[in-house]
Amino acid sequence: MAPATVPAMSSSTLPDVGAGVQLSFADLGTPLRDVTFVVVDLETTGSRADDSGITEIGAVKVRGGEVLGEFQSLVDPGRPVPAFVARLTGITTAMVATAPGIELVLPSFLEFAHGAVLVAHNAPFDIGFLRSACAALDHPWPGFTVVDTLPLARRVVTRDEARNHKLSTLATLFHARTSPEHRALADARATVDVLHGLLERLAPLGVTHLEDLATAADPVPADVRRKATLADGLPRSPGVYLFRGPDDEVLYVGTSTNIHQRVRSYFTAAEKRRRITEMVRIAHAVTPVVCATPLEAQVRELRLIAEHAPRYNRRSKHPERQTWVRLTDEPYPRLSVVGDVVGDVPHIGPFTSRRTAQDAVAALHDALPLRQCTQRLPLVARERRSPCALAGLDRCSAPCTATTGPDVGYADVSAAAADVLTGDPGPVVRALADRVGRLAAQERYEEAGQVTARLRAFVRGADRAQRLDPLSRCRELVAARPTATGGWEVVVVRHARLAATGVSGPGEDPWPLVEALRATAEVVEAPAAPAPASHPEEADLLLRWLDTPDVRLVAVSDPWTCPVRAAASHADLDDVAAAVALATDDVDSMDPC
Template sequence: MSSTTVPTRDAPHRPPAPGGPRLLSVQAFTPTAVEGAAPVQLGLDELGTPLQDVTFVVVDLETTGGSPASAGITEIGAVKVRGGEVLGEFQTLVNPGTPVPAFIARLTGITTGMVATAPPIEAVLPSFLEFSRGSVLVAHNAPFDIGFLKAAARDAGYEWPGNQVLDTVPLARRVVTRDEAPNHKLSTLAALFHATVTPEHRALADARATVDVLHALLERMAPFGVTHLEDLATATDPVPADVRRKRTLADGLPDGPGVYMFRGPGEEVLYVGTSTSIRRRVRSYFTAAEKRGRMTEMVRIAHAVTPVECATVLEAQVRELRLIAEHSPRYNRRSKFPERMSWVRLTSEHHPRLSIVQDVRADAAHIGPYSSRRQAQLAIDALHDALPVRQCTSRLPLLPARGASACALAEMGRCGAPCTTAQEPQGYPAVAGRARATMLTDPADVVEHLTARIAELAATERYEQAADVTSRLEAFLLGAGRAQRLHPLAACAQLVAARPVEGSRWEIVVVRHARLAATGLSPSGADPWPTIDALVATAEDVPAPVAPAPACHPHEADLVLGWLEQPGVRLVDVSHPLAWPVRSARAFADGTRTAQRVAHHGRARLGSGSPTGEPRATDPTEDPC
């Protein structure tokens, strides 16, 4: 497997230009109240970043107009606060490069003469970006002010640092009613909250007034459960009180990769999920970020969350699948029953036929698995379209019965008719051999026949029929591709692989018959071989399955294959060769996409959809489940 290194680097820091803005009232901040305090038990309010520990930079701009495309900045004012204490202030006039319109001068008091000797925005931005580094930017009607700053940074060639932005207007709409104030303008809110500074359309004064408004709004938001920085992202979207109160379920959860289980009455597992940060993900269920009605219903029932910490993301994904299969949670929609997935089998009887089964036998050819019986049937239809495999379901005698007659399909050339003597002695075995090769190694017979049929139908503007044929080809290639990828991994008794991760460590996996048997991380900078030896020695003992069926949930095998195909993965040890056919089903995916585009383009011209009124998958390698 190839190794690809993706370098990353921080954006260069540009020092403030000489002659730029000045810093006012910079104060040292020492958390003396914390030092020497008695230890306390951390509760939910200590999870995440409490608002009193967040550094806010409240910014306000004065400009020559309403759009960055046609106007420039004339003044920047900003106040840095944390825990209710002012840490510093930033103020500067800016030369916009154009005259200040008269009505703007009357509104703000900033004239063309005042900004004529001021530094341009290119000289001001580095100092402001340094002043606001690592903080949450706050503005009243933030899209206006932040929009101007981003446009200026882009035009000056500076990379915008991506600070989190908080707009006080939607916060005010959440907690200030029309009975209290007729509107949510800064001047109105400043008067309502008795701000110490009156807004006067000057940047620093307006920023100072916004600080008082911000503190008053956050104080009003606290009863709604908005006490942490993470809560601000959804603070303007109301969440039912009973759901928000359930936030205590996230108390003490780990901040690392793993699986979480919501439990209901009787310790029933209601839902199983996975995340790179269990705590952050579980907290999101109690905010407006969760839009799914089913999940809100689940949260109302749940009374506890059980975390399962995992060493790697792959382990977390695999554990999630296994727990879903074990508990069948009612709020999970992923496949809970891998045993119900369908395979297409070419039977091993003397006159083979195609059938849909739920198990794999060693003496027969299989493709799949499919998440639905309908998809498996489409794959069979594709094989029947291209090859004269018999479609009757009865078991035929070794020699045809005297006087046996062929069915209508044989008369149309769509069946090899092994039930009669109207064929050469090796005729039907040759058909069965072609079907077996098409399923296992080279799908060219099916692909060429069906793509030609699609082109023929599209040329006569029979686009709905072309789309139906395309669906059959998609289903066949999906099942054949999955089986061809699964077979060598399912047959491999042991595979050990490693992938470099940050911190000079290695992520190591041990796979047995496609099942994740062990995984872990080697210590930073240490020799990984002791970790590899320990994982191999303690890995799960996995009985050999009948390939191509893996010794695990098929989706688990897909996760393992996806991990193995990542750049940088190195194979440490394999007990069985890993090889895929050169002319595999996946190699024909581009041709299928082309045929599908023809069918969809024609349907679009006719203004019609699929017969069921549902969109069709656009990727033939996509798992329909």
């Protein structure tokens, strides 16, 4: 099988779906003119299927406006026909006394309707009785697609045209050739003409395929529903789709395991986002990008959003705007919030915002006496200076006062900071957990919450960096995962960037695919670790995929390891919860394990 690589994205790499593509009928949908409908109507002894019986079944089979056949039979309900029902339908107990029972009529009807779409006016009533009869006879319900003409009529027939949406009223409105008279076959014939009249009105609204009928009764604006034709011809495969507007502008980028089905949902009541409805109104085309796997689709989506910055996407459109916390490279290092990874010094992040990064810095300052001043200090001060207020509070070791030689104590502080940034954050977790416990014991819960938020920001930033760092440094990693069909999904990752991916068929030897992917994979330049050579969200996607239990490592060019006592071991902040429980003597809240 030919490998599927993931090159750098550009508009020129997107396929022209209008040229040289042979679409299947499944991709196009089923035009209503090609659908076989069986319009059915029942007469019964009552309104509830659990305590009433069927007295008559009538059905008409139609396709493309042509009647293909009819079905009609009285049914012995196994009970007397109530007088009011007899007056309404004309069906008496004597008439059905010699009729076949439902156990004989139902199989014949199901055979008549096999492979068709069932249609009824107020379908829950008729279909409910049929399903109940199947259940009583231990006959499996075939799972028909069902179309109800009542909600369709409510969608397109206004009160100015008809006083109600009863079958008799609609039959008059659409000039049905048969008048409904509460007999099954006559009512089914009238419903056929009503169905055709409704479909004529729905066609200008974009309801032209069987799939459209499922949502035709939804309260969707007409101009939005008419855009449903944009989904015609889209593949039912995993991939990415791009809504395009005036001047071919990319308005929105999304991903799905079934492009056709997902795009169709934008033109139904299932889509409730006002901004997306606005986007659909100005869109004029949808471009699909078929992908070999859902992972590739997710990666392509991220890259296309970064490339086009669509105005209706809310995900990160500016991957270059990353926020990190670093230990500066100077005689007396300090913490700094930066936008890039610079130099071979400890970094944590990236953070979702500068504020979150500052919370992580505050957590480190709460635990370690790192200097917080921003000026660059010489190794030895030329003149003696007075220590700052933080030094008096034991929150800074005041290296600025070293006049007789380098401040050796600060070297220990900066080394401890480097250790918690790149290895075990336990000292910070324990220090802040102790502080949270004290604040909680004093009922200063708001302050305790602020300290916990700082600690959480630090732990998550350290965890993310520690997970990204080894993958970012790895020149090439090849992994594979078995597919549901018996093949293998193979990925090639270079410096935390998806460089190639492909899928082998069931029973195929995957090694030729592996070698082909490695030979054709994208060339990726080494980044400044721990920053990946990709959008951080792409690296997160790859890490989650690699963490799934059934993934096998095929080849790794460099060590791919994380610290034994890594930040991940504190990600749930159990230590904080334990400290609060101890401080407040709330023993019951602690995990007994």
